[in-house]
Amino acid sequence: MNHQFRTYLVTGAARSGARSTVDVVQAAIDGGVDAVQLREKGATARERYHLGRELRATTRDAGVPLVVNDRIDLARAVDADGVHLGDDDLPVRVAREQLGEDAIVGRSVSTVEGARDAEAAGADYLGVGAVFRTDSKDVSDEQSEVGLDRVRAIREATALPFVGIGGITVANAESVAAAGADGVAVISAITAADDPRRATEQLGEAVAAGRAGR
Amino acid sequence: MNHQFRTYLVTGAARSGARSTVDVVQAAIDGGVDAVQLREKGATARERYHLGRELRATTRDAGVPLVVNDRIDLARAVDADGVHLGDDDLPVRVAREQLGEDAIVGRSVSTVEGARDAEAAGADYLGVGAVFRTDSKDVSDEQSEVGLDRVRAIREATALPFVGIGGITVANAESVAAAGADGVAVISAITAADDPRRATEQLGEAVAAGRAGR
Numbered sequence: 001m002n003h004q005f006r007t008y009l010v011t012g013a014a015r016s017g018a019r020s021t022v023d024v025v026q027a028a029i030d031g032g033v034d035a036v037q038l039r040e041k042g043a044t045a046r047e048r049y050h051l052g053r054e055l056r057a058t059t060r061d062a063g064v065p066l067v068v069n070d071r072i073d074l075a076r077a078v079d080a081d082g083v084h085l086g087d088d089d090l091p092v093r094v095a096r097e098q099l100g101e102d103a104i105v106g107r108s109v110s111t112v113e114g115a116r117d118a119e120a121a122g123a124d125y126l127g128v129g130a131v132f133r134t135d136s137k138d139v140s141d142e143q144s145e146v147g148l149d150r151v152r153a154i155r156e157a158t159a160l161p162f163v164g165i166g167g168i169t170v171a172n173a174e175s176v177a178a179a180g181a182d183g184v185a186v187i188s189a190i191t192a193a194d195d196p197r198r199a200t201e202q203l204g205e206a207v208a209a210g211r212a213g214r
Numbered sequence: 215m216n217h218q219f220r221t222y223l224v225t226g227a228a229r230s231g232a233r234s235t236v237d238v239v240q241a242a243i244d245g246g247v248d249a250v251q252l253r254e255k256g257a258t259a260r261e262r263y264h265l266g267r268e269l270r271a272t273t274r275d276a277g278v279p280l281v282v283n284d285r286i287d288l289a290r291a292v293d294a295d296g297v298h299l300g301d302d303d304l305p306v307r308v309a310r311e312q313l314g315e316d317a318i319v320g321r322s323v324s325t326v327e328g329a330r331d332a333e334a335a336g337a338d339y340l341g342v343g344a345v346f347r348t349d350s351k352d353v354s355d356e357q358s359e360v361g362l363d364r365v366r367a368i369r370e371a372t373a374l375p376f377v378g379i380g381g382i383t384v385a386n387a388e389s390v391a392a393a394g395a396d397g398v399a400v401i402s403a404i405t406a407a408d409d410p411r412r413a414t415e416q417l418g419e420a421v422a423a424g425r426a427g428r
């Protein structure tokens with residue numbers, strides 16, 4: 001499977017206003033989103049399981065990959081395409097053992113060393129960030145605002161596809177792709193947009209422009 | 215495997231004082247503990263993974279079953295004997311699918327209906343509670359202090375083995391077994407004891423007395 005995601009939606013009901021996560025995901029699919037990650041920090045595993053089954057039906061119909069944040073067991077339970085792991089989660093190697101060669105295993109990194117380690121461990125793609133300032137509370141100091149120079153350095157250091165994440169908007173997405181990211185991962189830029197479908201389209205256009213300008 | 219655990223230790227570094235969880239588990243094993251559950255609420259999955267591998271080595275040497283709270287993927291990753299699930303976790307059926315027929319799948323319940331549902335879903339044993347008042351913060355109102363009458367009612371309602379949990383001490387363990395529990399699950403009664411090995415022995419003796427008196 002191609003893991004060069006241009007637009008990548010991370011779900012977050014807390015930042016989706018009155019809209020359901022399923023509605024936001026459907027709008028993003030209509031706008032051409034390339035991948036969806038079930039995150040929903042703060043929800044229980046049971047809640048994520050029920051939501052994940054709904055998202056699996058929606059994304060499968062559209063041919064869009066679904067990955068699950070953190071939990072390999074949940075990914076299997078909802079028949080997701082893979083998982084996305086961070087420093088606090090189970091290792092990439094464990095996910096590969098449990099999910100098999102065909103699964104998508106993503107890894108969050110914030111440094112060149114982290115990118116190299118993830119590639120060596122067998123990750124399929126990276127989430128690099130936080131690129132810009134973000135109000136997300138699960139970003140440690142050393143991971144905050146790594147900037148476009150770090151994106152360029154990680155592009156030099158790894159052959160893996162990667163998306164930039166953290167503080168990315170329609171306005172700055174082009175710069176992230178121009179710096180070397182294959183795409184952008186967002187929560188609020190889609191979930192909190194007036195028109196999530198249009199926002200997804202605009203993010204895709206911005207990424208295409210940035211990649212073309214390299 | 216026999217799932218009639220007389221003494222069942224739930225790990226909790228926060229209530230183990232200066233002792234490491236591995237040391238507490240070894241002392242409980244020396245005192246004859248019948249099962250160990252890796253819980254460690256508040257630890258990351260990565261931290262639980264490393265601790266779980268240590269506990270697996272310790273418990274395997276002693277022939278003591280190790281189950282992992284909540285996470286099926288973590289149970290597989292550390293080669294545990296099974297998982298223990300609650301209302302907020304993935305369903306028993308999912309654990310059975312992912313871990314297989316030989317795995318131990320436990321379920322927390324606080325009502326007769328919950329016990330029947332867990333038995334129907336294929337659980338191997340139950341944790342019934344909270345039997346007594348407990349300062350544990352992950353107990354909802356309806357689960358708090360269900361009392362010995364509830365233990366008796368659940369004993370009538372199910373053929374599954376079960377341990378009482380919640381506020382259990384050396385002083386009250388006999389009453390829990392006399393009411394129908396096969397054993398007792400504890401955190402502090404072992405982890406915070408002056409002598410965790412002796413506390414485990416005393417809990418086992420209290421349970422034996424309670425079972426003999428039925």
Ligand code: NI
Pocket residue numbers: 215216316317318338
């Ligand atoms: Ni068994």
